[in-house]
Amino acid sequence: MSGREPQPLTVTLSALPRLAPRTSSFIDVRSWVFWAGLALTVFGIWRWTPLVVTSLSSNPTTGVLSAILWLLYGFVFLVLLYRLELFERRSPATVIGALLWGGLAGPGMGVVAAPAMHDLVAAVIGSDNPWVPSFAAPLVEEPLKLLGVLALALIPGARVRSAADGLFYGAVVGLGFQASEGFLYTATFSAESGTGTVTAMFLLRGIINGLWSHATFTAVAGAGLGYFFNASADLRRRITVLVGTLALAVALHGFFDAPILGPNPFVSSIVKGLPVLLLFLVVLRWAHLRERRTFAGLAAHVVPDNLVSPGDFTALATRRARRRARRWARKRGGYMTARALKRLQGAQLSLLTASHEDGWGSPRTEELSRDVRILAATVDRRQAEWDSRR
Amino acid sequence: MNPAEPPAAPTTETIEVLRRRLPLSIRLIGRSSVPGALLVLAIAAVFIGVVPLAAKIQLNSAQASGEIIAVGNAIGLTVANDWGVQSQDGRATVLSSGSSHLVIAPAYEEQRSPAQVVAAEVSRLEGDESGAWVVGEPGPFVTAQGDGGATVAASSETAATQVWAVAHDGLTTVAVLSTTIESWSSAQPRAQEMVDSIVFSREPGNGASPGVSP
Numbered sequence: 001m002s003g004r005e006p007q008p009l010t011v012t013l014s015a016l017p018r019l020a021p022r023t024s025s026f027i028d029v030r031s032w033v034f035w036a037g038l039a040l041t042v043f044g045i046w047r048w049t050p051l052v053v054t055s056l057s058s059n060p061t062t063g064v065l066s067a068i069l070w071l072l073y074g075f076v077f078l079v080l081l082y083r084l085e086l087f088e089r090r091s092p093a094t095v096i097g098a099l100l101w102g103g104l105a106g107p108g109m110g111v112v113a114a115p116a117m118h119d120l121v122a123a124v125i126g127s128d129n130p131w132v133p134s135f136a137a138p139l140v141e142e143p144l145k146l147l148g149v150l151a152l153a154l155i156p157g158a159r160v161r162s163a164a165d166g167l168f169y170g171a172v173v174g175l176g177f178q179a180s181e182g183f184l185y186t187a188t189f190s191a192e193s194g195t196g197t198v199t200a201m202f203l204l205r206g207i208i209n210g211l212w213s214h215a216t217f218t219a220v221a222g223a224g225l226g227y228f229f230n231a232s233a234d235l236r237r238r239i240t241v242l243v244g245t246l247a248l249a250v251a252l253h254g255f256f257d258a259p260i261l262g263p264n265p266f267v268s269s270i271v272k273g274l275p276v277l278l279l280f281l282v283v284l285r286w287a288h289l290r291e292r293r294t295f296a297g298l299a300a301h302v303v304p305d306n307l308v309s310p311g312d313f314t315a316l317a318t319r320r321a322r323r324r325a326r327r328w329a330r331k332r333g334g335y336m337t338a339r340a341l342k343r344l345q346g347a348q349l350s351l352l353t354a355s356h357e358d359g360w361g362s363p364r365t366e367e368l369s370r371d372v373r374i375l376a377a378t379v380d381r382r383q384a385e386w387d388s389r390r
Numbered sequence: 391m392n393p394a395e396p397p398a399a400p401t402t403e404t405i406e407v408l409r410r411r412l413p414l415s416i417r418l419i420g421r422s423s424v425p426g427a428l429l430v431l432a433i434a435a436v437f438i439g440v441v442p443l444a445a446k447i448q449l450n451s452a453q454a455s456g457e458i459i460a461v462g463n464a465i466g467l468t469v470a471n472d473w474g475v476q477s478q479d480g481r482a483t484v485l486s487s488g489s490s491h492l493v494i495a496p497a498y499e500e501q502r503s504p505a506q507v508v509a510a511e512v513s514r515l516e517g518d519e520s521g522a523w524v525v526g527e528p529g530p531f532v533t534a535q536g537d538g539g540a541t542v543a544a545s546s547e548t549a550a551t552q553v554w555a556v557a558h559d560g561l562t563t564v565a566v567l568s569t570t571i572e573s574w575s576s577a578q579p580r581a582q583e584m585v586d587s588i589v590f591s592r593e594p595g596n597g598a599s600p601g602v603s604p
Contacts, residue, residue, distance in 0.1 A: 018416065040434050110572070112442055118570050119489055201524050204522065229413065
């Protein structure tokens with residue numbers, strides 16, 4: 001997919017002086033997009049909160065239990081998403097912004113739009129048609145979730161600078177949406193019942209059907225949006241990828257909600273979920289390869305070799321390579337050397353990230369270059385101490 | 391890159407290529423954010439303004455809000471806002487609002503209590519092969535006229551349903567709401583409103599048993 005895009009352009013851009021974003025996260029009070037996003041989040045809270053309050057007050061026990069379960073669910077999957085990051089640690093403030101969009105703005109607007117879309121689809125294909133949810137839900141939810149990633153991409157400080165960034169923030173928005181929606185449905189339907197319904201709802205929506213749900217769909221669309229904003233390919237190609245990945249997310253969501261494959265939720269979920277998961281992994285691989293190619297180019301052509309050489313990048317390119325390098329350092333220089341190398345690897349990756357995001361010569365790259373020099377000297381010192389003890 | 395070498399200076403050709411193919415994310419830096427904000431608000435307006443308006447226009451052609459309708463010979467109810475009568479025959483009256491339906495059976499003579507009627511519905515839902523339902527626990531409720539009843543709600547991944555049974559002087563009626571889970575928060579309060587407005591007024595109809603199902 002990325003074969004036709006000339007790599008040197010992306011890399012050359014990082015070598016040229018340019019303006020840097022004025023903030024380190026999406027919180028940019030001088031950006032109208034920030035205020036538009038905030039206004040829509042307030043709208044979402046206004047529409048979403050009464051439903052949440054009703055669910056909690058109808059039965060505080062099941063409401064609180066639902067909240068705890070879905071918060072834990074969101075937390076566990078957020079940690080997993082962080083583990084999926086190949087090179088960079090994204091700004092926690094921007095990640096929280098994406099979660100807030102997914103958990104409040106998206107569902108709050110969905111409360112207004114989703115029933116209306118169901119009514120419109122029902123008017124077209126018949127209100128008794130069991131396919132109504134599989135057409136209506138994705139047509140509302142996928143664009144509304146992606147709108148959050150679009151808002152982030154339009155704020156330069158959020159640094160949505162690659163397909164991998166779009167994928168990551170899409171997954172975070174989707175996760176927030178899933179946890180918020182799952183909580184509301186669980187709390188609502190268990191309010192008149194009991195904790196047994198909470199468990200059953202959580203199993204159905206979180207485990208059986210949730211493992212390849214909203215986060216996966218929005219990650220796919222988010223990768224396309226990240227490509228649209230960051231590729232140097234021509235506009236037609238970028239629009240094709242953006243519209244194509246959004247259409248794919250809508251289709252995957254519709255397929256997942258489709259009334260096919262019988263009543264057994266386990267069989268249905270696995271048979272429907274596996275293709276969804278496979279497609280997600282393909283998009284993830286594509287985004288990671290693009291990211292790795294850019295970073296390899298930066299190490300080869302932009303960042304000085306005494307900071308990150310192409311050889312260094314070979315040992316940074318994958319998590320496995322980094323672990324292997326640390327194991328080797330531990331064997332050869334002991335635990336302290338391996339620990340120092342881990343910190344050096346983190347600083348080198350941050351330097352490559354900063355070069356990509358803000359350009360070489362930016363204040364961030366200058367600061368991180370100093371860090372890399374100090375940490376490289378520390379690794380050498382630890383190694384020397386180890387050698388002198390032996 | 392060798393530390394002694396500065397990054398290669400771009401040629402005129404490179405600069406021209408860059409000008410044409412500079413990624414959008416970089417072109418946005420330092421530019422006005424107003425167009426982006428308007429784009430975000432416009433997309434949101436489609437979903438929270440245009441789509442609901444279109445649905446409202448669609449619904450207005452069929453709604454009968456505020457109307458009191460007779461269901462069989464023995465009960466009447468007030469149609470809620472945005473709802474309309476889809477069909478009526480001797481077996482059931484079907485009210486609808488978009489993708490949501492409320493099916494109400496005419497009153498019939500029933501020996502069982504509303505709780506027992508609802509318990510039978512629970513068994514039916516649990517054995518339903520058309521969807522994997524998470525069925526709640528049945529609970530009591532009272533209509534605006536003071537008639538006692540029982541109700542239970544259930545949901546699947548994409549659908550939601552609620553069954554009510556109301557009894558009055560040996561007569562019982564059953565109402566079933568069927569909707570999508572996304573429409574539940576807007577459909578359920580209206581359906582509850584209509585069930586609460588049920589008034590038993592005359593003798594039972596032809597004695598037909600309810601033929602309603604979600």
